[in-house]
């Protein structure tokens with residue numbers, strides 16, 4: 440699969456997550472307070488909850504259901520009850536277009 444256009448930069452609001460589906464994969468796209476765009480798996484690893492319905496806090500996206508905050512950089516939850524990470528996807532910006540390939544995840548340290 441190749442990277443697909445999922446949104447335009449102008450459609451994102453700072454510190455707000457937007458849920459997109461690319462190739463059947465649900466992804467949360469977030470424009471952080473520094474103007475950087477992140478893409479992480481949208482489904483919380485603790486329950487079947489869309490993380491895009493949660494809250495952006497700094498460099499985390501917090502699940503509204505039980506409060507696990509997932510790092511936008513590593514996908515790791517920083518607190519319980521979730522303990523498994525969500526995937527982190529490479530984001531390509533082309534002009535105003537945001538492209539994501541759901542088959543390409545970032546290596547996480």
Ligand code: FES
Pocket residue numbers: 483484485486487488502503504505506507520521
């Ligand atoms: S469903 Fe996300 S923390 Fe419980």
